[in-house]
Amino acid sequence: MITLSHLEKKYGDTYAVKDLSLSFPDAAITALLGPSGCGKTTTLRMINRLIEPSGGQVLLDGQDAARLKPEALRRGIGYVIQQIGLFPHLSVAQNVATVPDLLGRDRAQTRRRVDELLALVGLEPSVYRDKRPAELSGGQAQRVGVARALAADPPVLLMDEPFGALDPIARDEVQERFLNIQRELKKTVVIVSHDIDEALRMGDYVALMQSGQLAQFGTPDDLVRRPASEFVRQFLGDDANLRQLAGVPVRQFARPAGAGEAAGLPRIEAATNTRTALALMLRAGSEQAAIWDGETLLGVVGFSDLVRAEAATLPAVTPPATGSSR
Numbered sequence: 001m002i003t004l005s006h007l008e009k010k011y012g013d014t015y016a017v018k019d020l021s022l023s024f025p026d027a028a029i030t031a032l033l034g035p036s037g038c039g040k041t042t043t044l045r046m047i048n049r050l051i052e053p054s055g056g057q058v059l060l061d062g063q064d065a066a067r068l069k070p071e072a073l074r075r076g077i078g079y080v081i082q083q084i085g086l087f088p089h090l091s092v093a094q095n096v097a098t099v100p101d102l103l104g105r106d107r108a109q110t111r112r113r114v115d116e117l118l119a120l121v122g123l124e125p126s127v128y129r130d131k132r133p134a135e136l137s138g139g140q141a142q143r144v145g146v147a148r149a150l151a152a153d154p155p156v157l158l159m160d161e162p163f164g165a166l167d168p169i170a171r172d173e174v175q176e177r178f179l180n181i182q183r184e185l186k187k188t189v190v191i192v193s194h195d196i197d198e199a200l201r202m203g204d205y206v207a208l209m210q211s212g213q214l215a216q217f218g219t220p221d222d223l224v225r226r227p228a229s230e231f232v233r234q235f236l237g238d239d240a241n242l243r244q245l246a247g248v249p250v251r252q253f254a255r256p257a258g259a260g261e262a263a264g265l266p267r268i269e270a271a272t273n274t275r276t277a278l279a280l281m282l283r284a285g286s287e288q289a290a291i292w293d294g295e296t297l298l299g300v301v302g303f304s305d306l307v308r309a310e311a312a313t314l315p316a317v318t319p320p321a322t323g324s325s326r
């Protein structure tokens, strides 16, 4: 468990982070959310000692991080940033293997692990392993960055706006992949984001910061339904409930159906978040949509199912008129 205790960082007379106390639960994703300049990155970088605190402590499983050697500490903490900084002259596989190689791990074992990780992040090893970073799209490079951070199998992963440079569709996909990986690997993840949708979608917990301090810590549901202050309520916005749907893949609402029933319905990919799915159905003017996982039909979802599921929280959405085009 990572615990921050009265953590502070001062630049001159100004606090970038002030008296920040909070714990990041093990095996869960916590999103550090907040407006620009509120101290998210500074906080994250104090955890792996890329920035030294001016006061307070970072405790890693009860141990004061200040007493650990930074290099040793960082070995147990993966770090993913937006500009992932892949080595341009190395292949994808060599990039992913950087840390295990540095640690002197068995080569053959590392090679197997690299292939496993590439597959895990959705890059077919035989296709991508020998490519150079310049041959990758932004989303692919980002996935290599995630694979690289996972290669040393650190229990903790710090991510600073890791998906910020991606376009919305690529971002949805990489986020979904990461959530799938996390379900399997159960790392302790801290992810910095200024994107409310991303925080609500990715975070098991959200720590919302305001001017270097903690405004609220809780589950996405806590923040949306029980905002601790006017700042929290305003930051999440009036459409917070609707935003929360961004955290739920639409596959969850798929009702098994045969090909006949699905014929002619708008097609929505299973990983699409429910908010986007609602928007797509509104745009198509259709009460129902077919949910596909690649070539597999998962079922059919009704607009009213989605509205009912979130009945208390969806006042702003007007369902399409009955009998509209299918």
Ligand SMILES: Nc1ncnc2c1ncn2[C@@H]1O[C@H](COP(=O)(O)OP(=O)(O)OP(=O)(O)O)[C@@H](O)[C@H]1O
Binding pocket: 011, 015, 016, 034, 035, 036, 037, 038, 039, 040, 041, 042, 043, 194
């Ligand atoms: N090296 C530095 N010297 C002086 N002030 C700094 C330094 N680094 C950060 N700050 C200030 O500390 C505050 C917090 O910065 P930080 O980068 O942690 O914010 P953030 O929440 O991550 O912002 P963003 O979302 O824009 O990246 C800001 O006001 C910033 O200007």
